[in-house]
Amino acid sequence: MKVKYISWGTGMKIGNTIYLNQKLKKLPRLHDAIMEHELKHSSSWSGKDMLLDFTDFELGLKIDYWKFVFTNPRAWFIFSPIIRMNKRWSIDITLMIFYLIMGGVIGCLYFVI
Numbered sequence: 001m002k003v004k005y006i007s008w009g010t011g012m013k014i015g016n017t018i019y020l021n022q023k024l025k026k027l028p029r030l031h032d033a034i035m036e037h038e039l040k041h042s043s044s045w046s047g048k049d050m051l052l053d054f055t056d057f058e059l060g061l062k063i064d065y066w067k068f069v070f071t072n073p074r075a076w077f078i079f080s081p082i083i084r085m086n087k088r089w090s091i092d093i094t095l096m097i098f099y100l101i102m103g104g105v106i107g108c109l110y111f112v113i
């Protein structure tokens, strides 16, 4: 397991590398919480990982997390379903599915209203 610090996003795991925003170094509590979440992910994407992101509320309920996201515009890239990393594109399947569901819900509401 390797840890790399980058200038955007919050935290993510690709293969055996965990990428964390370098600004988290100044926020040890949030740093460790995000690290803990990323460590729960498997190296290759599976349904379990998706379930983890939808059920691991510990991180999503942290005010520190959202404070960090809203005060660091570059952290918002973590919500992009397609990212470019190490000169190749990768797709966040969990986010893709999430946006499809959201799109479906909004589409249905549009028809109802």
Ligand SMILES: [Zn+2]
Pocket (backbone or CB within 6 Å): 037, 038, 041, 052, 053
């Ligand atoms: Zn996750």
